[in-house]
Amino acid sequence: MSRWEKLKRNPRAAWAAFILIAVLLAVLPFLADTLLSRSWVRIIDFVLLYIILALGLNIVVGFAGLLDLGYVAFFAVGAYLYALLASPHFGIHLPFWALLPLGAGVTCIFGVLLGAPTLRLRGDYLAIVTLGFGEIIRIFLNNLNAPINITNGPQGVNKIDPVSFGGFSLNQSHQLFDINFPSVHNYYYLFLALTILVIFISMRLQDSRIGRAWVAVREDEVAAKAMGINTRNIKLLAFAMGASFGGVGGGLFAGFQGFISPESFTLIESIMILCMVVLGGMGNIAGVVLGVVLLVVLPEALRYIGPFEQALFGRVIVDPADLRMLIFGLALILVMLFRPAGLLPSTIRKREFEAEDEVEAQNGARA
Amino acid sequence: MTLLEARSVSKHFGGLLALDEVNLSLQNGEIYGLIGPNGAGKTTLFNVLTGLYSPDHGEFFFNGEKLIATKPHMIAERGIARTFQNIRLFGNMSALENVMVGRHVRTRAGVIGAVLRDARTREEEDGIRSRAFALLQYVGIAEYANNLSSHLSYGDQRRLEIARALATEPKLLALDEPAAGMNATETAGLKKLLEIIRGDGVTILLIEHDVKLVMGLCDRVAVLDYGKKIAEGSPQQVQRDPAVIEAYLGGV
Ligand SMILES: Nc1ncnc2c1ncn2[C@@H]1O[C@H](COP(=O)(O)OP(=O)(O)OP(=O)(O)O)[C@@H](O)[C@H]1O
Ligand SMILES: [Mg+2]
Numbered sequence: 257m258s259r260w261e262k263l264k265r266n267p268r269a270a271w272a273a274f275i276l277i278a279v280l281l282a283v284l285p286f287l288a289d290t291l292l293s294r295s296w297v298r299i300i301d302f303v304l305l306y307i308i309l310a311l312g313l314n315i316v317v318g319f320a321g322l323l324d325l326g327y328v329a330f331f332a333v334g335a336y337l338y339a340l341l342a343s344p345h346f347g348i349h350l351p352f353w354a355l356l357p358l359g360a361g362v363t364c365i366f367g368v369l370l371g372a373p374t375l376r377l378r379g380d381y382l383a384i385v386t387l388g389f390g391e392i393i394r395i396f397l398n399n400l401n402a403p404i405n406i407t408n409g410p411q412g413v414n415k416i417d418p419v420s421f422g423g424f425s426l427n428q429s430h431q432l433f434d435i436n437f438p439s440v441h442n443y444y445y446l447f448l449a450l451t452i453l454v455i456f457i458s459m460r461l462q463d464s465r466i467g468r469a470w471v472a473v474r475e476d477e478v479a480a481k482a483m484g485i486n487t488r489n490i491k492l493l494a495f496a497m498g499a500s501f502g503g504v505g506g507g508l509f510a511g512f513q514g515f516i517s518p519e520s521f522t523l524i525e526s527i528m529i530l531c532m533v534v535l536g537g538m539g540n541i542a543g544v545v546l547g548v549v550l551l552v553v554l555p556e557a558l559r560y561i562g563p564f565e566q567a568l569f570g571r572v573i574v575d576p577a578d579l580r581m582l583i584f585g586l587a588l589i590l591v592m593l594f595r596p597a598g599l600l601p602s603t604i605r606k607r608e609f610e611a612e613d614e615v616e617a618q619n620g621a622r623a
Numbered sequence: 624m625t626l627l628e629a630r631s632v633s634k635h636f637g638g639l640l641a642l643d644e645v646n647l648s649l650q651n652g653e654i655y656g657l658i659g660p661n662g663a664g665k666t667t668l669f670n671v672l673t674g675l676y677s678p679d680h681g682e683f684f685f686n687g688e689k690l691i692a693t694k695p696h697m698i699a700e701r702g703i704a705r706t707f708q709n710i711r712l713f714g715n716m717s718a719l720e721n722v723m724v725g726r727h728v729r730t731r732a733g734v735i736g737a738v739l740r741d742a743r744t745r746e747e748e749d750g751i752r753s754r755a756f757a758l759l760q761y762v763g764i765a766e767y768a769n770n771l772s773s774h775l776s777y778g779d780q781r782r783l784e785i786a787r788a789l790a791t792e793p794k795l796l797a798l799d800e801p802a803a804g805m806n807a808t809e810t811a812g813l814k815k816l817l818e819i820i821r822g823d824g825v826t827i828l829l830i831e832h833d834v835k836l837v838m839g840l841c842d843r844v845a846v847l848d849y850g851k852k853i854a855e856g857s858p859q860q861v862q863r864d865p866a867v868i869e870a871y872l873g874g875v
Contacts (some may be wrong), residue, residue, distance in 0.1 A: 382832075419668075456738075460738045461734065464732065464736075464748070466732070471713065472713050472724045475714055475715055475716065481675070481696055482699060482707075482711075483704075483724055484700055485696055485727050486694075486727075493734065
């Protein structure tokens, strides 16, 4: 039994751990702000944003086993939807509470639209086609500035409304109980709340009739069909759910950044999100979260290489930007070599060891 | 009463006629054997029946109605469940979860229910779990409920496939060589299980190479050879049929 399992069986320890984590998360931006710097709070905000995105992709790739390389398309659609409906570009300024569900809904539809033509494809073929769709969306965004200017083309959309609730704008500092909450801190709490919601939804879905159907399709589509699963609908549902997470992430990104352009939604972005899912452990929610934390934080932490070299050798020998990507790539390769199932693979294997307990319990209940 | 009727069902792959105007009719509650040499078209008949392939022509009538729905999941919904010759379990799911997947077609909960986990969904989920566990006990592998299905022995995997198929509440259970890879004891156990299943009102369509099992278990047997039905009748009749002897020995 792992330490984690033991923890779960001890309610008091579990509560203590829970409270500890909750307090830590509550003060995290202040910790990062004082111990590191304000820019680290921003990085943490991005960690949360990417957790939302990666968990969306995890539904498609991890749960349902559909290799989607165009996931960034939904991120883009969500971001542009927010940007166009809350910026001076069209002069429309919808409130955040309306934009969030609208973004989820519209990207949901996009998920179905882009998913439907790929239903018969699997593996490599699916990857290639979704990759194409991702690029098509980006190219559309790049070119939809003429004859009618919808997306403002490569210039992108500027002056996007910050997220605000009534008059409470997250873009300004707020004073509460004599504590100053700068903008990045405000966004942190919003993102944290939505991240927790997305984790909650993922967990609930995974452990449900729908979640089992996804895994069944992933494991053996023919058998899944023969057992009465409408594989077409269940795959579309995976695309739709994944897309809506992406759309929510996109909206948050647009409001947070205040500016978006097609450049933010390139193939490399799709691949980064896929790496986060695969590195941590496909299909395992905790694994995906870990993957995101590592892949967002590691490149940022590796920025300190420059000053480090300077201090060590008195001059910068290797360009830190190059070295950064080199170490980053190496780390990825090492993980895939030594932990091919990801850092935290799905826990199903652990359950084998509990089998005996459960049977005894069940038999005891019956006797 | 007739449960399943195949009317001149044909299926070809390229130039190969895998099924040639096959007619079958299964009575409610019987165990109907389907035998024939390798490549005779038995599995193909299953695949056509369960909607994985569409027949070139011919049709199936099930429970008095035409099986128009050719989608596999609709066939399952109508009450036909199957197992596979080359076992097709969900390898990375536990045995219990495999059977729980079988409950999919008889349950309703969607995304909203899954997320909110309201009283109805919880009740349904509990029902799925207890029913699945009961089915594992029914086929005699409850002790492996939480093992990965790919870690079970061959014989137990075959039993698990049967449990998963039963979870869909079929009227007709189609088994493709369930005794393949089993030793004599396991086969005897399987025979007992199939008799119990039939006793519980499920009609069984059985493809099997194990002659002893077929003779001891089936009420009627049909023989396929090169896609054609060459004989039908009680096991004893079929065994004596010269055409059958020719089919089995002629090719050797
Ligand atoms: N998908 C397919 N594509 C092409 N040919 C096929 C296909 N499925 C089956 N066949 C061919 O159809 C014929 C009948 O095959 P089938 O699997 O139905 O035989 P079978 O009676 O089940 O044999 P066995 O006892 O070996 O399982 C064989 O010649 C086989 O090669
Ligand atoms: Mg066969």
